Amino acid sequence: MITGASSGIGAAFARLLAERGYGLILVARRRERLERLAAELPVEAEALVADLSLREDRRKLAARLRSEERLALLVNNAGFGTRNRFWEADLEGQTRMHEVHVMAVAELTHAALGNLVRQGAGGIINVASVAAFSRSPGNASYCATKSWMVAFTEGLALDLGSMGSGVKVQALCPGFTYTEFHDVMGVSRDRIARILWMHSEDVARRSLEGLDKGELIVTPGWGYRMFTAIFPRLPLKLRMALEARSPHTRGRL
Numbered sequence: 098m099i100t101g102a103s104s105g106i107g108a109a110f111a112r113l114l115a116e117r118g119y120g121l122i123l124v125a126r127r128r129e130r131l132e133r134l135a136a137e138l139p140v141e142a143e144a145l146v147a148d149l150s151l152r153e154d155r156r157k158l159a160a161r162l163r164s165e166e167r168l169a170l171l172v173n174n175a176g177f178g179t180r181n182r183f184w185e186a187d188l189e190g191q192t193r194m195h196e197v198h199v200m201a202v203a204e205l206t207h208a209a210l211g212n213l214v215r216q217g218a219g220g221i222i223n224v225a226s227v228a229a230f231s232r233s234p235g236n237a238s239y240c241a242t243k244s245w246m247v248a249f250t251e252g253l254a255l256d257l258g259s260m261g262s263g264v265k266v267q268a269l270c271p272g273f274t275y276t277e278f279h280d281v282m283g284v285s286r287d288r289i290a291r292i293l294w295m296h297s298e299d300v301a302r303r304s305l306e307g308l309d310k311g312e313l314i315v316t317p318g319w320g321y322r323m324f325t326a327i328f329p330r331l332p333l334k335l336r337m338a339l340e341a342r343s344p345h346t347r348g349r350l
C-alpha cells in the first residue's frame with residue numbers, strides 16, 4: 098500500500114514497485130489520478146480513495162492493512178507543506194498536517210505491523226524529509242511532524258529488533274524534489290538553487306535500494322547526507338542563526 102500515490106514520490110514508488118512485480122493498493126484523494134496510474138501499471142493495482150486527515154477513512158485503510166494476506170510493504174508517503182508563521186496559518190490546515198503526517202502514519206503502521214510481524218517479513222517506509230533535521234521560518238509544524246516520523250521509525254526499529262523480527266522499517270529523508278509539493282504549497286521553485294533539486298524516481302529508487310540493505314534512515318544525495326550528518330550537531334545558537342536565513346523561506350513570510 099502506498100499513500101499519496103496520485104503524484105510525485107508516491108507515484109514514483111508505484112512505478113518502481115510495479116517493476117519489481119508488487120501488486121499495489123494506491124491511496125490518495127484524487128480518484129481520477131489514481132485510476133489513470135493504476136491502468137498504466139503492468140501489475141494488479143487498486144485505486145483506493147481516502148482522505149488521511151479523516152479518522153473514518155484512516156479506520157477503513159487500517160482494517161484493510163490488518164486483513165490483507167498479501168501485505169508486504171506500506172509506504173507512508175502522503176504529505177504536504179504550508180507556508181505561514183504558525184499562529185498566522187489557518188489552524189485547520191495545521192491540524193490536518195498532524196492528522197496526515199502523524200496520526201495516519203501511526204494508525205496505518207500499527208495495523209500493518211500487526212500483520213507483517215505475524216508473517217515475520219515485509220517493510221514500512223515512512224517518507225519524512227531532511228526537514229526532520231532542521232527548522233525553518235514558516236515551517237514549524239512541517240519540521241516537527243517530519244522529526245516525529247524519524248523518531249517514530251527509530252523507535253519501531255528498536256521494537257522490532259527486540260524480538261529479532263525480520264520486518265524492516267525505514268525513514269526516507271528527501272531534500273528538494275521535483276513533484277507537485279511546492280505547487281500545492283504555493284511556493285516558487287525559483288527561490289531554491291537548481292543544484293539542490295532531485296527527481297522523484299531517483300528518490301524512490303534510492304529508498305528501495307536502502308530497504309533491500311536494511312538501511313534505517315535513507316537520505317538521497319551526498320550533499321543532503323552531509324547536511325543531515327553535520328547540521329543537527331552544530332551548537333543551538335549557530336544552528337538557529339543559520340535556520341533563520343533558510344533559502345527555502347527567505348522573503349516568503
Ligand SMILES: NC(=O)c1ccc[n+]([C@@H]2O[C@H](COP(=O)([O-])OP(=O)(O)OC[C@H]3O[C@@H](n4cnc5c(N)ncnc54)[C@H](OP(=O)(O)O)[C@@H]3O)[C@@H](O)[C@H]2O)c1
Pocket residue numbers: 100101102103104105106107124125126127128130147148149150174175176177178197224225226227270271272273274275276277278279281
Ligand atoms: N517534494 C519535496 O521537495 C519533498 C521533500 C521532502 C519530503 N517530501 C515529502 O514527500 C512526500 C510526498 O510528497 P511529494 O513531494 O511527492 O508531493 P506531491 O506531488 O504533492 O504528493 C503528495 C501526495 O500526498 C497526497 N495527499 C496529500 N494530502 C492527503 C490527504 N489528506 N489524504 C490522502 N492523500 C493526501 C496527495 O494526493 P491527493 O492530493 O490526490 O490526495 C499526493 O499524492 C510528502 O510526505 C512530503 O512531505 C517532499
